[in-house]
Amino acid sequence: MTETRLRTWTHSIGYGLATLFIISLALQNLRFGFYELFYLAAGMAVLTLAGLTYTFLCRRHQLSAPGHLIILSGLNSGLLAAILTLNSPGIVHWAMPLLVLNLLVLPLRQGVVLSLLLLLPTSAVLLLQTPVADAVTVIAGLLALLTAVSLYTWHYDHMAQSAEDLAITDPVTGAHNARFLDETLQKEISRAIATGHPLSVIDLSIDYADEVADLHGKAGVQNLFRDMTEHLFSVIRAGDTLYTLNDSEFFLILPFTPEEGVRVIAERIRRTIAEHQWPVVGKATVSLGCTTRGSGDTRTDGLRKRAHDAMQEARRRGADAVWFSAGESIAA
Numbered sequence: 241m242t243e244t245r246l247r248t249w250t251h252s253i254g255y256g257l258a259t260l261f262i263i264s265l266a267l268q269n270l271r272f273g274f275y276e277l278f279y280l281a282a283g284m285a286v287l288t289l290a291g292l293t294y295t296f297l298c299r300r301h302q303l304s305a306p307g308h309l310i311i312l313s314g315l316n317s318g319l320l321a322a323i324l325t326l327n328s329p330g331i332v333h334w335a336m337p338l339l340v341l342n343l344l345v346l347p348l349r350q351g352v353v354l355s356l357l358l359l360l361p362t363s364a365v366l367l368l369q370t371p372v373a374d375a376v377t378v379i380a381g382l383l384a385l386l387t388a389v390s391l392y393t394w395h396y397d398h399m400a401q402s403a404e405d406l407a408i409t410d411p412v413t414g415a416h417n418a419r420f421l422d423e424t425l426q427k428e429i430s431r432a433i434a435t436g437h438p439l440s441v442i443d444l445s446i447d448y449a450d451e452v453a454d455l456h457g458k459a460g461v462q463n464l465f466r467d468m469t470e471h472l473f474s475v476i477r478a479g480d481t482l483y484t485l486n487d488s489e490f491f492l493i494l495p496f497t498p499e500e501g502v503r504v505i506a507e508r509i510r511r512t513i514a515e516h517q518w519p520v521v522g523k524a525t526v527s528l529g530c531t532t533r534g535s536g537d538t539r540t541d542g543l544r545k546r547a548h549d550a551m552q553e554a555r556r557r558g559a560d561a562v563w564f565s566a567g568e569s570i571a572a
């Protein structure tokens with residue numbers, strides 16, 4: 241299930257349960273003749289139903305749906321106004337489902353701020369209108385609920401972020417994995433077309449990786465691969481991105497880099513890797529294929545293929561080499 245669908249479901253269930261709860265409160269108050277509380281509950285039920293309808297109408301945009309803040313602000317302000325004016329301490333308990341709804345539907349920070357804006361004046365009213373011991377018990381309960389739900393939401397957000405990081409990051413090297421490459425490269429191509437800035441890429445392959453694996457085992461190659469990733473991160477500049485394609489091949493996207501620039505950085509990478517003394521394997525070399533976006537390059541596959549072919553050409557020319565393959569030149 242996608243994050244958007246998950247949120248659509250949780251928002252709908254949250255608003256749905258809140259609506260049922262508030263309607264049952266409204267009916268009870270109507271039965272006992274507490275008309276002010278009946279009208280308050282009916283007004284709140286209208287707002288929770290509006291939240292449910294809004295969730296349904298904007299079901300494809302639930303990751304950032306600003307209407308929820310307006311609806312929940314209305315609900316919180318309505319209840320707060322009632323607590324301040326109706327002199328009926330019992331309705332403080334109505335804040336409980338509202339706190340949960342704030343944190344379930346809104347981004348964590350907004351949810352906590354809105355809940356505290358409801359909780360602080362409510363606590364003051366409770367302390368003024370009820371015996372201190374009773375007030376402290378209710379306030380402690382509300383605070384405990386707010387803390388527990390906030391911690392749970394924070395934990396969920398953290399887990400969702402870790403899962404996303406794992407999906408786009410190679411667990412051995414910490415570089416981005418191939419799944420993420422096409423997505424980023426397509427965005428960079430579109431940006432380069434729109435702004436007219438140059439864009440270059442490098443396909444980089446470790447020479448004689450099979451022989452290294454035979455000599456030092458899979459763990460030896462993995463160590464070399466991880467050390468090389470660290471080395472590449474230290475050589476490239478901020479804004480460049482690094483991807484691992486398989487056990488011995490990397491890909492680099494270099495935005496704002498013309499042909500002369502990619503030749504400089506590719507040669508620097510080749511030289512520093514060849515000069516480095518690598519733990520376990522000692523010496524290692526790489527072959528690099530580079531290219532710069534040409535006028536015909538509007539999709540990722542063309543650029544990737546040209547860089548890969550250039551890398552194989554570098555390898556054919558004896559490895560430990562850089563080969564540049566030009567695309568169609570872009571008219572100035």
Ligand SMILES: Nc1nc2c(ncn2[C@@H]2O[C@H](COP(=O)(O)OP(=O)(O)OP(=O)(O)O)[C@@H](O)[C@H]2O)c(=O)[nH]1
Binds near residue numbers: 500502
């Ligand atoms: N994308 C990218 N390009 C680089 C990098 N290093 C060098 N280049 C390119 O190579 C050109 C010359 O780089 P250098 O020889 O380091 O000269 P520089 O004037 O110190 O380069 P910068 O101040 O980084 O622009 C730069 O203008 C860039 O186009 C790098 O790490 N990443």
